[in-house]
Amino acid sequence: MIRWALVIVVGVVLGAIVHLATIMLLPRTATQDAYSRLAAIAPVNTVTPVPPPSPDGATMPFMDPAFASAVCRYDLSSGPIKFSAPVSLAYTSVSFYTRSDIAYYAINDRAAGRRTIELELMTPDQHADMPEEEDVTAADRLIVESPTSTGIIAIRALAPEPGLMPMARGAVAAARCVPQTSASR
Amino acid sequence: MRFLFGSIFAFALATLIGLGATYFALTRGAAFGALKIGAWSAYPRTGTSDADPYARASIARSGQLPTGLGDGVSFTAQTDDAGHPLDGRCDVVLSGTTPTARFWTVALYDAAGNLVANSVNRFGFTSQEIVRAADGTFAISVSPRADSGNWLPTGGIERYRLMLRLYDTPVGVATRAGKEVPMPAIVTVSCPQRQS
Secondary structure, eight states: OHHHHHHHHHHHHHHHHHHHHHHHHHHHHOSSSHHHHHHTTOOBTSEEEEOOOBTTBOSSTTOOTTEEEEEEEEEGGGOOEEEEEEOOSSOEEEEEEETTOOEEEEEEHHHHOSSEEEEEEEOHHHHHHSOHHHHHHOTTOOEEEOSSSEEEEEEEEEOSSGGGHHHHHHHHHTOEEEEOOGGGO | OHHHHHHHHHHHHHHHHHHHHHHHHHHHTOOSSOEEETTEEEOGGGGSTTOOHHHHHHHHHHTOOOOOTTTEEEEEESBOTTSOBOBTTSEEEEEEOOOSOSEEEEEEEOTTSOBOOOTTOOOEEETTTOOBOTTSOEEEEEESSOOSSEEEEOTTOSBOEEEEEEESOSOSTTOOSSTTSOOOEEEEEEOHHHHO
16 A cells, blocks of 8 residues: 555656646747747748738748737847837737747837837847947947847738728838848847 | 557657657647737747747747847737637627837738728728827728728638737837737627637
């Protein structure tokens, strides 16, 4: 009896370890996560419109049908990225995701407070390497630090009614993400 | 021999418990920090870099990009206020007001997260296009049959879920369910399937 109780206790403890290990490892082994889905349609460091969701399928599940969206799949290994997106009439947001689809930063048109959302995306190391005076003069320069060297910028614009969808699509398609190589700086 | 059988049994039990718990956690949405209001639940922390391992695993598995907290908050409902699963063959009314937000949208999905085909190509509503009563409240009829006013077609599918997304909203990680976050009520008005 004691023997079987011991076997069950060992089984439960090992089960808990298996559970925690699979939860921790799953993000690294997922092949159908948002980044992988977008990698199939979006080239690196270019803004690519995401096809609108339809009943026949969508790039990602649970996409908001009222939004036009575009993504920039970035790679900062060759240098920081200069990003700009025009603000559409209703609501525009720019969200930043790591390689493992964690949203680490998001800004909307009101928070940006201008006609275009402009910012620079770089790794913490690239930020540290920036000449100091450059950092100081740039009082209204928005610098975003990416925890990973690759990731996704998602640009989304709301079409408050279906008739405004072309306007929203135009706004997200006009976003730019341009790599800044060390030569051009 | 007994030791061998014992170990095999222990390993089998470990596999069953471990993978079972993982599957259960990912399909039922067991991330911490849920904000539950009526039938609605949201995970504001999932849209930040503080997302816990469970949230990270479910993000990776589902394939969606979570709504960043600087952008908005997504609420999901899979049942009505009485706890019955949302059934596309029933007439459900979504009514009331939403928490403060610059814009909000509501959309209907099947279990896999796809939009549901319907004759009028209506997949959701935005706060701008909704028809409201004089006091600012709204009522959306979620049903398989065409209805006057705000009709959100279900296409007659058996199970669906509703997502209400608030954009540019003060609702966030620190929000507690209460008077300041009034979510719309979800009531099943009539349901021929349930009685039969």
